[in-house]
Amino acid sequence: MEELKDIELIIIQSLDQTASLADLATLKNWMEASEVNRQHYFKMKDMWDASRTYTDSSAKQAWGRVNNRITQRHIPKWTVEFLKIAAVAIVAVLLSYLVFNIPTETELYSNNTTVEVPNGSQSTIYLNDGTKVKLNAGSKLIYPNSFNGDTRQVQLFGEGYFEVTHNPEHPFVVSAGEIEVRVLGTEFNVMAYPEYNRIETTLIDGKVALNRIGANTKPMVLKPGQKATYSNGKLSLERADIPLETNWTKNSFYFKSTPFSELVMRLERWYAVDIEYKTEDFKDITFTGKFRNNETIWQVLDAIQITTAIRYKSENEKIYITLTK
Structure with a gap:
């Protein structure tokens, strides 16, 4: 049970883009262990996606006030993280009302x-x-x-x-x-x-x-x-x-003879990660393939390895890709 709570915390941090690369590697291994684990991840991701429409600073401030109160009590971390989602979702509803009914400073002066x-x-x-x-x-x-x-x-x-x-x-x-x-x-x-x-x-x-x-x-x-x-x-x-040209609107990847440099830039944007590689080594490398946005960055890199002679490792919050020889 404690192990599941730890995994749930890592899942939420991965969705919140605050998880370390070590935690992401742990999540990758856990998801690959069973289909039940994968389904559990996607259920939590659906909950997160439903609440992440607004990331306004007001939502963060509201969460800060909630966090200050609950840290004085003995509440498990994974529960705290779910309260974070709830706080953002509630504030999102309030923000929706304010945006459509009360002029903001931007609307007044710009x-x-x-x-x-x-x-x-x-x-x-x-x-x-x-x-x-x-x-x-x-x-x-x-x-x-x-x-x-x-x-x-x-x-x-x-x-x-x-x-x-x-x-x-x-x-x-x-x-x-x-x-x-x-x-x-x-x-x-x-x-x-x-x-x-x-x-x-x-x-x-x-x-x-x-x-x-x-x-x-x-x-x-x-x-x-x-x-x-x-x-x-x-x-x-x-x-x-x-x-x-439009696959991204359906939350999927579709690459067709895409230069490796452009592939990396797209992955960095989609997954909010930092990828390092030697440009000269990959100047003649292209990639063709399809992915859904359900895959983690690690699953995508594993798939790329099947058709492209690369290796990757995570270190110091970065992903390093090298060409195998």
């Missing part, structure tokens, strides 16, 4: 709202025109509190999946790096992480027009199933692999 998604998380936002935006890990969206101009303009850093409410009189415009995506009402994905040195726009439904910000040239118009890539000052058009 015309824009900024939403930043940390590594290891995703977020879904509904804009005031009804547009739905899903943001991938490590992304940021800046948008006005209300769309009052001729266009509905937002700014994206990272990756977002947009389901835009149709309004032909007020086109929806996404600025991402040097590119501007103009739409009327459609579904599309924009990937604009600065470290990738390219911007990709994939159209799922409807029609979009792309151009460099401030350019006087004729825009590139996409049809459903097409992908435009902006790199080195040029736009190119190709047929899109829709599952490949």
Whole structure:
């Protein structure tokens, strides 16, 4: 029984991204020991996912007050961690009420709202025109509190999946790096992480027009199933692999001849880990494979080992990957 309580504490800390690499290794071994253990983990993860919508500082402060009281009593650590989840969930409900009913300082003194998604998380936002935006890990969206101009303009850093409410009189415009995506009402994905040195726009439904910000040239118009890539000052058009480009919206990985450097950056964002490797050793290495977000970072690395000659170890809160020779 005590062993289960210890494991439950590690599970919660892994979801809270406070677990050490040693604890994550212990969790990996425990999950691989039996299917019952795996199911127990996913039940706890479902509880966590249901309560992690808000990570506002107010929620953390509320938890701090709860923690100060319960630490004076003899309550098991694993129970304390579950109380933490409950505290955040309760405050999330209160925050929802406050956000929609009482103007915040941002709303009073700024015309824009900024939403930043940390590594290891995703977020879904509904804009005031009804547009739905899903943001991938490590992304940021800046948008006005209300769309009052001729266009509905937002700014994206990272990756977002947009389901835009149709309004032909007020086109929806996404600025991402040097590119501007103009739409009327459609579904599309924009990937604009600065470290990738390219911007990709994939159209799922409807029609979009792309151009460099401030350019006087004729825009590139996409049809459903097409992908435009902006790199080195040029736009190119190709047929899109829709599952490949949008798999992240379904909490899964899909890699297809992905350079190892990009694979590492994606894993770091999704799992909020720090991975070290020698760039020169892996410059010609690519990876193809599919994963669900149910796997731990260790299970993903184990799967990569099957097709790629790598070894990995955890040390000093980092993961080190080397190429076997």
